[in-house]
Amino acid sequence: MQTEQLSLKEALRAANWAHCLTPEQMARVEADTIETFVPKGGYVCRKGDMVENWLGIVGGMVKMNNFSASGKSVTFTGVPPGGWFGEGSLLKNEHLKYDAMALRDSRIARMPAATFHWLLENSLPFTRFLLIQLNERLGQFIGMVENDRLLNVDTRVARCLASMFNSHLYPGLEPLVQISQEELGFLSGASRQRANQALQLLEKQGLLSIDYCGIRILDLEGLRRFEA
Numbered sequence: 001m002q003t004e005q006l007s008l009k010e011a012l013r014a015a016n017w018a019h020c021l022t023p024e025q026m027a028r029v030e031a032d033t034i035e036t037f038v039p040k041g042g043y044v045c046r047k048g049d050m051v052e053n054w055l056g057i058v059g060g061m062v063k064m065n066n067f068s069a070s071g072k073s074v075t076f077t078g079v080p081p082g083g084w085f086g087e088g089s090l091l092k093n094e095h096l097k098y099d100a101m102a103l104r105d106s107r108i109a110r111m112p113a114a115t116f117h118w119l120l121e122n123s124l125p126f127t128r129f130l131l132i133q134l135n136e137r138l139g140q141f142i143g144m145v146e147n148d149r150l151l152n153v154d155t156r157v158a159r160c161l162a163s164m165f166n167s168h169l170y171p172g173l174e175p176l177v178q179i180s181q182e183e184l185g186f187l188s189g190a191s192r193q194r195a196n197q198a199l200q201l202l203e204k205q206g207l208l209s210i211d212y213c214g215i216r217i218l219d220l221e222g223l224r225r226f227e228a
Contacts, residue, residue, distance in 0.1 A: 006059070008033065008034075008035040009030055011056070011058040011081075011082075012030055012033060012056075012109065013026070015056065015084070015171075016167075016168065017084075017126060020129060021123060022123075025122065028115060028118070029111065029115060029119070032111065032112050032114075032115040033110060033112075034109075035108065035110070036107075036108050036110060037105070037106070037108075038060075038062075038105070039102065039105050040102055040104045041101065041102065042101070043099060043100065044100040044102060044106070044108055045096055045099070045100045046096065046099050046100075047066065047096050047097060047098055049095060049096050050095055050096075051086055051090050051094070051095070052110075053086065053113060053116075054086050054087060054110075054111040054113070054116045055100070055111075056082075056083070056108070056109035056110075056111070057082065057083050057084075057106060057107075057108065058081065058106075059081055059106060059107040060103070060104050061078055061081075061102070061103045061106065061179065062078070062079045062100050062102055062103065062106055062108075063076075063077070063079075063100070063101055063103050063183075063186055063187060064077050064085065064099070064100050065099055065100075065101065065186075066097075066098050066099065067099070075186050075187055076141065077140060077141075077187070078103065078179075078187045079100075080164060080173055080177075080179075082170055082171050082173065083170045084133075085100070087130055087133060087134065088134065088137070090113055090117070103183045103186065104183070133168060136166060136168045137169065140163060140166070140169065143159065151227070153188070153190045153194050153195075153197075153198055154197075154198040154201050154202070154226075154228035155226060155228045156188045156189060156190065157198035158223045158224075158226040159188075159224070159226075160184065160187050161177065161184070161208070161217065165217070165220055175216055175217045176211060176214050176215070176217075177214050177215045177216075177217065178213060179214055179215060181195050182195075184199070184215070199215065202226070206219060206222075207219045207222045207223050207226060
C-alpha cells in the first residue's frame, strides 16, 4: 500500500515506534492525534512558534530550513512519508529554531505534546526509540555539515539521496524516491539545473536511474561512497 493512500490510523500503526506500544497506549495515540493538510509551499510550523505537537509525515514531503535576515535560505533536511520530527524541541520545551515547509502538498500527523510526554513517562520502549532517533538525527546533521563544507555538488546530491535511506528516521522508503529535481536541489543546496547535471552523472555511474515519477536507486552503497 502506498503511503500517500494510508488513512491516519493506518499511518500511525505503521510508524516504527508503534510496535513498541501497548494496545492501551496505541488507543490513546489514535484518539489524540489529528491530521492537517499543508499545501505546497505552506508552513507546517514556523521558527519561533512554541512546539505543541510531535509531527509525522503521512504523505508528501517537508523540508526543515531557516532564513537569514538578508533572505538567504539554508535547508537542514527533508522528511519523507513515515518520518517524525520535533522531538528535540518538545523535550526541551522551547520555541522552534527552524521553519518546516511543505515541498509538495502534504498530510501531517500532529500528536499533542501532552500525549508525547505521557508516552515518555509510561513506555520505556518508546523512550528507547527516541534515544535512537535523537542519535540518528545528530549523525545526520554532522554528515550534513561535512557535506556542505567539504564536498562538491555532485557528491552532495549523492549523499543527500543516500541519507534518505535511514531505516530508523525514514522507515519504508522504497527504491523509487518520489522527489523532483527541484526538491532535490533545495535539499542539497543546489539549483534545479545543477541537481539535474549531478543526477545525469550519477546515472552514468550506474548508481541510479531517472524515472518519470522520481529517482530509482540502483546502488545505495555506491551512492554513500561516491565522491566526484
